[in-house]
Amino acid sequence: MGECSEFRRWEELIPDALGLIFRNLSLQEILTVVPRVCKSWGRAVSGPYCWQEIDIEEWSQRCKPEQMDRMLQMLIARSCGSVRRLSVSGLSNDSLFSFIADHAGALQTLELPRSQMSDSIIEHVAPRLSNITFLDLSYCKKLGARALEALGKNCKSLVGLRRTMHPLEVADKVCQDDEACAIACTMPKLHHLEMAYLLLTTRAVLDILSQCRDLEFLDIRGCWDVKLDDKFLKERYSGLKVLGPHVVDCYERNFWDECSDYSDSSIYSWDEFMDDGFNVFEGGSDEDGIWDDGQGLEGLEVRFYGGELNDAVAGFDWPPSP
Template sequence: MSSNFHLNEVKSMDNPDSPSEIYRNWSNLPLDVTLMILMKLGAVEILESVQFVCKMWYILCKEPSLWRTIRIHNLARARREINHEKMLFNAIDRSDGRLIDLDINRFGSDELCSYVSSRSSQLKRLRLTRCRNISADAVIQALEKLSCLEEVELSFCRFQVAKTVAIINACPSLTTFKFNKLGGFEGSYEACDEEALAIAGRMPELRHLQLIENNMTSVGLTAILDACPHLQSLELRECYELHLTPSLRKRLSEEIKDLQYSSSDSDEYSDIDYLGGHDDFEYSDDEIADYYRNKY
């Protein structure tokens, strides 16, 4: 690979008589190398600072190939003033319809959800975490338009069961589905197989399924196993109405390569509820992952 990347000599401002110092002129990097560097950065870093390094970088930061994956998390309390939604609108525009992987956390609106679905027909992976200003109806309408979706994760959601069933019905071609209701509605811990039966009825191509704080029983789980013959990975956490019989345990061990299951007899429910359910103490994804890593 040829390069016109130059090293320049400059004198120290404090001591002009000192030996020359060498600095790199980043604007002279080959374009393909610069793009590789930029691809290692996140959307927030690019939009907030990196694109302003020089004119060439500003132009390259509009290259659609940089925006095939967009990850924007509103995690730092000190930076709440950032308009994450405006930032995502900008990123979607720059992707020029080539976005395949979208991951957003703690922001969003129905308008934004609609914009994503209308401008991202190639989207394959969608992850929404604590996006409480996005309604279930907006999610349903978006999923119905995104026909290329293969993986969907909805975490810390507070959708009613009927809405969740409609969400499941809207994306029948998924290979990965993660639906996590940590800290859901108070009083919602009654046995209910509607969501599990919807998964069984609409997602026959599933390879990976993760359900946390789902109210299904062994009836719902059996229906999923019967209807999803390709299922390889199954993660069930805090499913307190699910009691595995010996025969069901045996079937899981024989059919599922990667099984993660926490018993309904767990005495640590209050810790889980505290971790996921209180707005006054919001945790980052990394903190939640660490919690589970240490717990299990």
């Protein structure tokens, strides 16, 4: 008995420690299982301890825009300004991006593929994103050189940028050298840059190489007009790994054919697990209020799917090299 008394019970761990442990669980488990265990675990998942890294990209690809907006607002509010990494797909409007920027004091990694923000909102809120070190703005069709320039001028610590597009999304454009120019002029500290399937010229890529002297990785797959000499690259940029422009097409198979038997593994009603959360506390104490957060989440349906997505989701059937 004396030996056992030296060990603390799980519910007695401080919230910070519990938060570190719970981060290894899935979003489904954190929101629907952990709160039902005990009061201390419920407090841990309702506070900032579990939400310094918010990754709901996979879930957000399958939910309705209004559901994703409400989920994101709730989780960011719970983080109390301490979120360091945010990964979500398909922001539907400028106001939600502005909300993120308002709570971005500690944000370092921001991944927003397939989102609908505009150049103007990026220019407006970029000063609030000064601590960002990695950005993913892939498949953001409304963004262009203006947004990249604003981000480069304000995110002085930026070392990684992912700005890839689907070929069909740039079919109506003539050239995107202006984006390359914005990167070259405002992001000199980049180590990692992905620009696959942008309509770039050789001159634009060389401008990036001449200005971004710390670059270690450059992805220009599908930038068919770019002609770089391997010997020249090895002599001038020996520490640089370049992927592309010509690629072995790995997307000729239809990704969805492989997933034809894919099915929804489970559906959780927000009302259901919120109500159960209330009941887990004896007597309906004041601590029940941690489940609401003032976000009006009644009726929100949360769907969780098994398995993981890979890059083929973004590419669907990518065209072969010309």
